[in-house]
Amino acid sequence: MNAITNVDHKSRATDIDKAVGAQVRFRRTELGLSQQQLADFLGVTYQQVAKYERGENRIGASRLYEIAIALKVKPAFFYENLDEIEAVSDRGLLELVRDYKSASVKDRALIRMTASHLSGGVV
Template structure:
């Protein structure tokens, strides 16, 4: 074992940062309605590689992260947002979070302003019923 590994500076295992970046990639991909296979095809990697990126198993080079940012239509900094706020736990989207992301994605695809407004009012009314 190298001195760096003994001191905890460098290891081959994923770091919290790698897992955070991967989770942010996954979150954005889901928000855009892309499958892992679609994203993999768009960045020129296998499905397995895209999966490993999202789980934080494989590190992402700066160039590849830039490509992913382009495909997902965000700035590279997006993937690091909230990093300092993490409490060393792995980020995993719950079913409720996934549903909220899907709802937001579908809402943004509604072209009719009146329909968006009606849906927004419906959500407010349903939320008020539960309070």
């Protein structure tokens, strides 16, 4: 048992692996890259990338460094706000991020105001 995550670390992925994988998927989608494009850069199959993103396979330190280079972020990006990260598996959310990135500045402001209003936040 590990006192930090309170899980057995034999070979199964942890919530941290899932959160890191979700960050990989988020950033890849944000850049508009396919799993195949990332896989080609890394020299692995797209199935392997999918497993990384779902947290089914752990990402080693050297592989995470390569992923960071491919996704144009520092390796620390994958650990930012780790306590707040939920595994992003909702396809609709990923599509929303992609659509948001392609929206005009004016439309982005409207999207943020709408989201804030719908969530009960301050506009």
